[in-house]
Amino acid sequence: MSTAPIYEIDPAKFTADPYPDLKAMRATGPLVQVPQLGATLMTRRNDVFTNEKKIDIFSSWQPQGLMTMLMGENMMRKDAEAHMSERKAIFPAVSPKTVKEVWRASFEENAERILDEIEPKGEADLVRDYAMPLSAEALKSITGLTNMHFAEMNRVSQGMIDGCANYIGNPQIETNCHDCTASIDRHIDGRWDEAQAEPDHSLLSVQLQAGLSESQIRANIKLAISGGQNEPRDAIAGTAWALLTHPDELALIGKGEAVWMQAFEEYARWISPIGMSPRRIAVDHEMDGVTLNAEDRLFLMFGSANRDETVFDDPDTFRITRDTSQAIAFGAGPHFCAGAWASRALIAEVALPKLFGRLTNLRLNPDGEVKFTGWAFRGPLSVPVVWDA
Numbered sequence: 001m002s003t004a005p006i007y008e009i010d011p012a013k014f015t016a017d018p019y020p021d022l023k024a025m026r027a028t029g030p031l032v033q034v035p036q037l038g039a040t041l042m043t044r045r046n047d048v049f050t051n052e053k054k055i056d057i058f059s060s061w062q063p064q065g066l067m068t069m070l071m072g073e074n075m076m077r078k079d080a081e082a083h084m085s086e087r088k089a090i091f092p093a094v095s096p097k098t099v100k101e102v103w104r105a106s107f108e109e110n111a112e113r114i115l116d117e118i119e120p121k122g123e124a125d126l127v128r129d130y131a132m133p134l135s136a137e138a139l140k141s142i143t144g145l146t147n148m149h150f151a152e153m154n155r156v157s158q159g160m161i162d163g164c165a166n167y168i169g170n171p172q173i174e175t176n177c178h179d180c181t182a183s184i185d186r187h188i189d190g191r192w193d194e195a196q197a198e199p200d201h202s203l204l205s206v207q208l209q210a211g212l213s214e215s216q217i218r219a220n221i222k223l224a225i226s227g228g229q230n231e232p233r234d235a236i237a238g239t240a241w242a243l244l245t246h247p248d249e250l251a252l253i254g255k256g257e258a259v260w261m262q263a264f265e266e267y268a269r270w271i272s273p274i275g276m277s278p279r280r281i282a283v284d285h286e287m288d289g290v291t292l293n294a295e296d297r298l299f300l301m302f303g304s305a306n307r308d309e310t311v312f313d314d315p316d317t318f319r320i321t322r323d324t325s326q327a328i329a330f331g332a333g334p335h336f337c338a339g340a341w342a343s344r345a346l347i348a349e350v351a352l353p354k355l356f357g358r359l360t361n362l363r364l365n366p367d368g369e370v371k372f373t374g375w376a377f378r379g380p381l382s383v384p385v386v387w388d389a
């Protein structure tokens with residue numbers, strides 16, 4: 001383990017609300033060792049921004065890592081040329097051009113259809129009834145798994161995320177994760193020949209067109225599902241909740257003094273859907289008087305970096321007109337989120353304007369409760385709302 005100062009956490013308290021501990025960790029030093037997580041944490045924004053790019057020290061290649069063991073070796077767990085060649089292969093499925101010309105229209109259709117279903121009811125849970133199906137339908141198109149039901153997409157994504165964060169080694173979580181990856185493999189089998197016969201912009205098809213191996217194709221589709229369902233789901237429902245609990249901020253959009261994209265970017269800074277990404281220390285390294293040993297596990301803490309008081313004034317406050325250009329909710333290095341353009345279009349150009357545009361006098365259900373959970377992945381469990389139907 002590193003020689004960083006030790007910082008003890010209460011895992012349940014940290015999962016319920018990680019921010020007080022993260023603030024104390026930033027004050028303790030650039031690096032802290034957290035025995036309960038078996039890792040050294042990098043919590044300050046500029047350190048993460050600078051060091052994530054030093055892939056010869058902070059490596060994504062983790063052959064013994066949970067994600068590789070459970071989901072196969074995907075592009076996010078590779079460095080340098082091995083990584084960049086696969087990133088190049090998938091880019092036609094997630095590029096700004098493809099998002100604008102191919103996926104945007106289907107995002108809009110799905111949002112309208114889902115709102116047609118819930119609007120007459122006058123109440124809903126924004127996570128279960130709007131954000132989850134909308135994110136899943138988007139991911140079905142982008143991955144090419146149009147033969148999968150949206151609820152199954154959500155189940156297998158959650159199962160893999162739980163598996164990748166299963167540092168305590170719970171066997172049920174591991175078994176469930178294997179069941180989820182097997183389901184994805186069956187759905188890929190069901191689309192394989194069609195995708196070869198009729199090329200399109202999906203991840204399955206562009207990887208086939210690029211000549212990637214079957215194991216690479218399957219691993220990268222599982223990666224997109226693990227990282228592309230919960231995050232937009234949590235950002236859609238979370239940003240809506242943030243605006244409904246900050247009516248003055250919402251009013252700025254109504255008055256044309258701010259836009260939905262600012263609301264989303266500020267939410268993603270304030271409550272980052274992905275709070276952490278792991279790295280393997282490839283070589284012994286000194287950083288600010290701390291020795292990091294080869295093979296140590298290090299966590300890049302995006303959720304902490306985005307509340308770094310040396311970069312963001314009053315960071316614990318949701319303020320949509322603040323400058324979020326220094327936020328790193330989509331990462332800060334070669335693994336910068338490949339789904340960032342699709343997410344921005346889905347969340348800020350479609351999901352939020354349609355939701356607030358279609359549901360009259362949308363407000364939180366006074367009888368409901370909104371609970372957030374998670375430190376590696378963070379979002380609302382439910383957001384009960386009502387409106388004038």
Ligand code: HEM
Nearest residue numbers: 075076227228231232235274277330331335337338339343
């Ligand atoms: C609000 C939504 C999202 C957030 C906040 C988010 C965040 C992130 C972050 C922080 C990383 C970098 C991890 C690292 O540096 O290790 C990442 C990588 C990635 N994300 Fe996203 N993501 C989102 C949505 C999506 C979606 C919708 C997709 C799929 C269509 C996606 C696919 C990917 C892929 C493939 C990578 C790996 C890129 C690489 O290794 O080069 N993400 N994401």
